[in-house]
Amino acid sequence: MSPAAATGDPVSVPIAIPGFPVSWAGPGGRDEDFCFGSEDGRLHFTTVGGVPIGGFVSGVENAEAINGVAFIGPVIAVSTRADVTFWTLPRPGSQLAQRAVFPCGAHGVLATAAGAFVAPLGRTGLMKVRAGHAAEQLVQVGRASGRPLSFYKAVTLHSYGRPEVIVCAARQDGVVATPLRTDEEWGPLSSLSFPGLDVVDVCPLGTGTTPPAVAAVGRDGTLVLFDDVLHSRNPVTLRFPQVPGVPYRVFCALGSLILLTSEGVFVLAGLAERFLAGDRVASTPCRVRPVRSREMVDANVCADRWLLAVSTDGVLRFDLERLVRDEGGERADEMISKPEGLTPSWRPTEEVAESVPMAG
Amino acid sequence: MPTLSQVVIHGDATDKHQYRYQFTPKHHGADPDAAQWIPALALDDEFSVFNTADEHDLVDEEGRLYGVLPERDTLRDLGTWAQQVAEFPAARDGEAWHGYPIWAVSGLAPPNRRGERMRPGKAVFDRLRDVGLITERMRKRLYKGDHV
Numbered sequence: 001m002s003p004a005a006a007t008g009d010p011v012s013v014p015i016a017i018p019g020f021p022v023s024w025a026g027p028g029g030r031d032e033d034f035c036f037g038s039e040d041g042r043l044h045f046t047t048v049g050g051v052p053i054g055g056f057v058s059g060v061e062n063a064e065a066i067n068g069v070a071f072i073g074p075v076i077a078v079s080t081r082a083d084v085t086f087w088t089l090p091r092p093g094s095q096l097a098q099r100a101v102f103p104c105g106a107h108g109v110l111a112t113a114a115g116a117f118v119a120p121l122g123r124t125g126l127m128k129v130r131a132g133h134a135a136e137q138l139v140q141v142g143r144a145s146g147r148p149l150s151f152y153k154a155v156t157l158h159s160y161g162r163p164e165v166i167v168c169a170a171r172q173d174g175v176v177a178t179p180l181r182t183d184e185e186w187g188p189l190s191s192l193s194f195p196g197l198d199v200v201d202v203c204p205l206g207t208g209t210t211p212p213a214v215a216a217v218g219r220d221g222t223l224v225l226f227d228d229v230l231h232s233r234n235p236v237t238l239r240f241p242q243v244p245g246v247p248y249r250v251f252c253a254l255g256s257l258i259l260l261t262s263e264g265v266f267v268l269a270g271l272a273e274r275f276l277a278g279d280r281v282a283s284t285p286c287r288v289r290p291v292r293s294r295e296m297v298d299a300n301v302c303a304d305r306w307l308l309a310v311s312t313d314g315v316l317r318f319d320l321e322r323l324v325r326d327e328g329g330e331r332a333d334e335m336i337s338k339p340e341g342l343t344p345s346w347r348p349t350e351e352v353a354e355s356v357p358m359a360g
Numbered sequence: 361m362p363t364l365s366q367v368v369i370h371g372d373a374t375d376k377h378q379y380r381y382q383f384t385p386k387h388h389g390a391d392p393d394a395a396q397w398i399p400a401l402a403l404d405d406e407f408s409v410f411n412t413a414d415e416h417d418l419v420d421e422e423g424r425l426y427g428v429l430p431e432r433d434t435l436r437d438l439g440t441w442a443q444q445v446a447e448f449p450a451a452r453d454g455e456a457w458h459g460y461p462i463w464a465v466s467g468l469a470p471p472n473r474r475g476e477r478m479r480p481g482k483a484v485f486d487r488l489r490d491v492g493l494i495t496e497r498m499r500k501r502l503y504k505g506d507h508v
Contacts, residue, residue, distance in 0.1 A: 105465030
């Protein structure tokens with residue numbers, strides 16, 4: 001009997017990893033792989049079907065909980081609240097992996113299309129380092145020259161023919177965006193916020209969208225939709241009061257937004273698609289469907305096909321197409337929700353970033 | 361609580377160990393580079409975080425106490441940078457304790473402090489959950505540096 005049939009839910013499938021307290025779950029180095037990080041610093045890899053492929057033990061005493069993993073070629077970047085570690089897998093014929101540690105805590109780590117790792121370091125700044133085999137890599141920490149910003153979560157937007165853009169959820173500093181430079185410098189930091197806003201996550205809207213469109217979510221449930229995160233000064237701002245809980249993550253899939261909150265997973269059907277089409281989403285009712293399951297802790301999208309969610313007792317793999325297309329879930333709780341459109345006094349800032357080079 | 365220009369000793373001691381508590385200017389507006397208690401948090405509420413930490417023995421191996429302030433299904437912000445956990449380093453015998461909100465992730469450690477463990481450790485978060493101040497969901501998030 002397949003796990004899906006056992007639960008009776010075609011949308012979500014549990015992935016069991018006995019003896020492995022999962023703290024992070026997300027894409028592996030290939031589209032057909034998943035990677036899991038543990039609360040004691042281990043990595044575990046499976047196929048998308050949950051079949052184990054291998055694992056990785058850091059050997060570090062009292063290792064911290066993993067909160068991010070990213071891959072570029074043979075290099076794996078692993079972030080915790082204490083540091084960012086770069087593992088270079090052994091070359092053919094060798095058994096030894098190389099390890100380099102950047103001794104600064106991060107809230108996650110991502111790989112850019114340009115071949116660099118980027119990590120939000122909270123109040124310390126934004127880290128970038130090119131992946132490579134060299135024994136020492138130049139780690140760059142960028143921060144606003146005028147005042148400290150709080151870099152909390154980060155995504156990369158890659159639009160065809162345009163520089164890659166790093167967009168960060170920057171807590172009370174709002175949404176911060178900067179074009180990624182491939183040299184040792186940083187582009188300007190453009191931020192947009194308003195009093196009371198506490199941005200906790202961001203996600204790209206669409207792939208290859210030109211200009212770079214982004215959704216952000218605030219800790220009070222405020223949703224901010226940018227059609228151009230580098231230049232928008234009055235993004236669409238709204239809230240769905242009927243979506244309960246404290247927002248943790250926001251995702252875009254198949255034209256819908258998906259919110260992960262302390263109360264569960266909520267699909268805002270078609271919201272992203274309608275926004276990008278120019279609809280007045282702040283005043284148009286939206287179908288909101290709760291997909292409550294086990295208590296959710298965090299989640300990541302994998303290969304635009306799966307939502308991998310860490311729960312209090314394991315991991316759930318959601319089929320994104322089924323999740324968004326309304327298969328399974330709690331249809332009885334689905335509601336047509338009228339959003340609360342907001343017109344805050346946005347405060348844009350443009351800051352010069354200073355770069356502090358450090359050896360990795 | 362607005363900024364303080366001098367140390368203020370709270371009128372009560374903790375219920376369990378009779379620790380005295382002081383509110384310091386450094387963490388109440390005087391030092392912009394130091395962690396700051398959020399101005400909207402009353403002094404009595406700040407003391408309650410400390411008192412609760414003492415009551416439940418939320419202590420690490422070096423005697424530091426840690427506290428949170430539950431509010432409905434989340435935790436109140438304790439610091440101006442949305443910190444949700446506070447640390448109270450052990451005071452010498454007879455002296456009043458003090459505390460401050462702590463960052464969710466560590467800053468760039470100077471060379472002589474690299475290798476020090478991130479605080480609070482797993483055991484403190486486990487204890488916070490075991491005494492009912494946070495849920496397992498909150499524990500897993502806070503332990504990896506996320507908000508709740």
